[in-house]
Amino acid sequence: xxxxxxxxxxxxxxxxxxxxxxxxxxxxxxxxxxxxxxxxxxxxxxxxxxxxxxxxxxxxxxxxxxxxxxxxxxxxxxxxxxxxxxxxxxxxxxxxxxxxxxxxxxxxxxxxxxxxxxxxxxxxxxxxxxxxxxxxxxxxxxxxxxxxxxxxxxxxxxxxxxxxxxxxxxxxxxxxxxxxxxxxxxxxxxxxxxxxxxxxxxxxxxxxxxxxxxxxxxxxxxxxxxxxxxxxxxxxxxxxxxxxxxxxxxxxxxxxxxxxxxxxxxxxxxxxxxxxxxxxxxxxxxxxxxxxxxxxxx
Amino acid sequence: xxxxxxxxxxxxxxxxxxxxxxxxxxxxxxxxxxxxxxxxxxxxxxxxxxxxxxxxxxxxxxxxxxxxxxxxxxxxxxxxxxxxxxxxxxxxxxxxxxxxxxxxxxxxxxxxxxxxxxxxxxxxxxxxxxxxxxxxxxxxxxxxxxxxxxxxxxxxxxxxxxxxxxxxxxxxxxxxxxxxxxxxxxxxxxxxxxxxxxxxxxxxxxxxxxxxxxxxxxxxxxxxxxxxxxxxxxxxxxxxxxxxxxxxxxxxxxxxxxxxxxxxxxxxxxxxxxxxxxxxxxxxxxxxxxxxxxxxxxxxxxxxxxxxxxxxxxxxxxxxxxxxxxxxxxxxxxxxxxx
Ligand SMILES: Nc1ncnc2c1ncn2[C@@H]1O[C@H](COP(=O)(O)OP(=O)(O)OP(=O)(O)O)[C@@H](O)[C@H]1O
Ligand SMILES: [Mg+2]
Numbered sequence: 001x002x003x004x005x006x007x008x009x010x011x012x013x014x015x016x017x018x019x020x021x022x023x024x025x026x027x028x029x030x031x032x033x034x035x036x037x038x039x040x041x042x043x044x045x046x047x048x049x050x051x052x053x054x055x056x057x058x059x060x061x062x063x064x065x066x067x068x069x070x071x072x073x074x075x076x077x078x079x080x081x082x083x084x085x086x087x088x089x090x091x092x093x094x095x096x097x098x099x100x101x102x103x104x105x106x107x108x109x110x111x112x113x114x115x116x117x118x119x120x121x122x123x124x125x126x127x128x129x130x131x132x133x134x135x136x137x138x139x140x141x142x143x144x145x146x147x148x149x150x151x152x153x154x155x156x157x158x159x160x161x162x163x164x165x166x167x168x169x170x171x172x173x174x175x176x177x178x179x180x181x182x183x184x185x186x187x188x189x190x191x192x193x194x195x196x197x198x199x200x201x202x203x204x205x206x207x208x209x210x211x212x213x214x215x216x217x218x219x220x221x222x223x224x225x226x227x228x229x230x231x232x233x234x235x236x237x238x239x240x241x242x243x244x245x246x247x248x249x250x251x252x253x254x255x256x257x258x259x260x261x262x263x264x265x266x267x268x269x270x271x272x273x274x275x276x277x278x279x280x281x282x283x284x285x286x287x288x289x290x291x292x293x294x295x296x297x298x
Numbered sequence: 299x300x301x302x303x304x305x306x307x308x309x310x311x312x313x314x315x316x317x318x319x320x321x322x323x324x325x326x327x328x329x330x331x332x333x334x335x336x337x338x339x340x341x342x343x344x345x346x347x348x349x350x351x352x353x354x355x356x357x358x359x360x361x362x363x364x365x366x367x368x369x370x371x372x373x374x375x376x377x378x379x380x381x382x383x384x385x386x387x388x389x390x391x392x393x394x395x396x397x398x399x400x401x402x403x404x405x406x407x408x409x410x411x412x413x414x415x416x417x418x419x420x421x422x423x424x425x426x427x428x429x430x431x432x433x434x435x436x437x438x439x440x441x442x443x444x445x446x447x448x449x450x451x452x453x454x455x456x457x458x459x460x461x462x463x464x465x466x467x468x469x470x471x472x473x474x475x476x477x478x479x480x481x482x483x484x485x486x487x488x489x490x491x492x493x494x495x496x497x498x499x500x501x502x503x504x505x506x507x508x509x510x511x512x513x514x515x516x517x518x519x520x521x522x523x524x525x526x527x528x529x530x531x532x533x534x535x536x537x538x539x540x541x542x543x544x545x546x547x548x549x550x551x552x553x554x555x556x557x558x559x560x561x562x563x564x565x566x567x568x569x570x571x572x573x574x575x576x577x578x579x580x581x582x583x584x585x586x587x588x589x590x591x592x593x594x595x596x597x598x599x600x601x602x603x604x605x606x607x608x609x610x611x612x613x614x615x616x617x618x619x620x621x622x623x624x625x626x627x628x629x630x631x632x633x634x635x636x637x
Binding site for chain 2: 197
């Protein structure tokens with residue numbers, strides 16, 4: 001008798017949409033694998049440097065050594081231990097990516113919700129602004145700005161802020177369209193009718209209902225940020241020496257990829273793995289928050 | 299129930315000369331044309347009329363809840379304040395406190411991501427910053443119990459999707475009455491519900507309003523419902539009130555051909571061979587009405603003057619207003635018929 005079972009399915013169990021989404025995410029194999037690998041890589045990049053025998057900026061006597069028991073990933077032409085450098089670089093790249101994702105998501109959500117909620121001229125103004133930033137040749141502008149940052153000591157945090165200032169539009173667009181459709185729903189009208197303020201409606205009712213799209217676009221930003229930082233580094237800007245990032249290691253390593261391939265492949269593979277994993281996580285989030293699969297009406 | 303001076307409002311809601319004009323495709327679409335309404339504290343006023351007559355536009359209009367771009371004029375006095383003269387921020391502070399509304403569809407009126415308890419508590423917290431969240435939760439439990447939700451406290455942490463339609467509408471009523479408003483508007487609060495629970499919900503709504511002296515505006519197109527629960531009735535046609543009075547006046551001494559048509563169209567199970575008789579022609583909204591009585595084209599009593607002169611809403615008797623040039627004739631005929 002499956003029918004009555006369906007009708008009484010989990011009546012007492014309080015399950016929020018968030019928890020439902022979490023359950024679906026955990027069941028998503030690739031997303032879970034991606035999460036685990038990302039946590040491991042980030043953990044290693046934070047803890048690893050305390051256990052490696054060399055500092056990332058330390059110059060050893062071993063020049064251009066291939067991987068060995070002494071130097072697991074080999075060394076470069078001036079004696080840097082590549083393992084130490086890759087660990088440090090991963091740490092910086094992930095930090096930059098996280099700061100960029102957090103900051104640009106914040107800006108994007110703010111602008112997207114305000115535009116979508118108020119519509120009218122507010123929306124027109126903010127949307128124009130969004131479009132403007134969207135068409136700016138990001139790399140060119142970043143290059144100019146990163147150049148001056150490099151000269152001022154190449155603070156990674158500044159690089160992150162700078163990148164974030166150009167990446168928020170994608171979030172803003174997603175959030176705006178989500179909010180535009182959400183605000184037409186009866187429960188928003190019902191909130192107005194009980195006297196809730198606009199801020200309250202936006203923060204307590206619109207944003208929580210848009211968590212899915214926000215989370216997905218935030219993860220995609222992580223990849224964009226890592227790649228953008230890499231391009232900057234590739235062109236020689238961004239983090240200043242002796243500090244380093246994955247993009248920078250790949251850029252330097254590429255010039256030596258035929259004679260000392262390890263210099264290119266180790267950081268390259270780490271970069272690739274991080275980006276792939278983040279994409280898996282993004283896929284998992286999208287499926288987890290897919291309302292068409294939430295069973296029952298939202 | 300009846301008495302002299304019933305149209306005088308002490309507290310309640312007093313609407314005067316309300317007009318609502320929508321803006322669609324660059325054109326003005328009038329929906330309400332000069333509406334007067336009085337809701338007495340603790341009494342139920344039924345607002346009836348066919349689809350498109352402007353019932354929703356009227357009630358949303360007087361609470362300032364219509365979409366931007368809509369023009370609303372007139373006054374809506376509640377507790378000495380004209381809602382329509384307030385800035386949107388000031389109006390927001392009155393909504394949910396002095397006046398509240400229950401919408402038609404409870405399935406979509408609750409936010410799916412918050413628990414029912416949170417949403418009831420929020421109705422309290424919005425207007426009382428001094429309330430702690432624990433106090434709000436306790437009050438929410440009481441409110442849910444009051445609207446007849448079984449094991450109310452245990453259900454505070456449930457999500458809307460775990461409630462049936464009828465139970466959700468009870469929640470919406472709890473939210474609307476949370477701050478004991480002077481006036482509650484319910485726009486067809488039971489049409490989206492299962493027929494079996496409609497009567498219960500309506501009874502709950504009217505009982506609670508009477509109990510706490512909240513004036514209730516009940517929007518409906520079901521005249522059968524009106525007879526059982528309302529104290530006063532206002533009949534709308536094409537954006538105007540064509541007849542208003544107490545339930546008894548409206549049911550037994552109705553004097554507007556439209557009201558009579560509506561009543562004749564109600565199916566009755568108490569009379570064996572009763573054939574409900576639909577009003578000929580189609581209902582119309584306020585849009586496109588220029589001269590004469592808007593009902594004249596469908597009216598079997600219509601005379602020459604009805605096509606050219608605007609019928610004002612006039613008191614036929616104290617507390618019984620009719621907007622019909624031939625009201626006296628119609629009333630006399632009605633009296634003969636019922637004798
Ligand atoms: N947003 C809008 N824009 C333009 N016209 C509108 C809008 N909302 C309502 N109208 C028009 O205003 C008139 C009155 O509509 P209203 O919704 O008040 O009718 P109602 O009496 O509530 O009918 P129902 O019983 O179907 O709910 C109708 O002609 C309708 O088409
Ligand atoms: Mg309506």
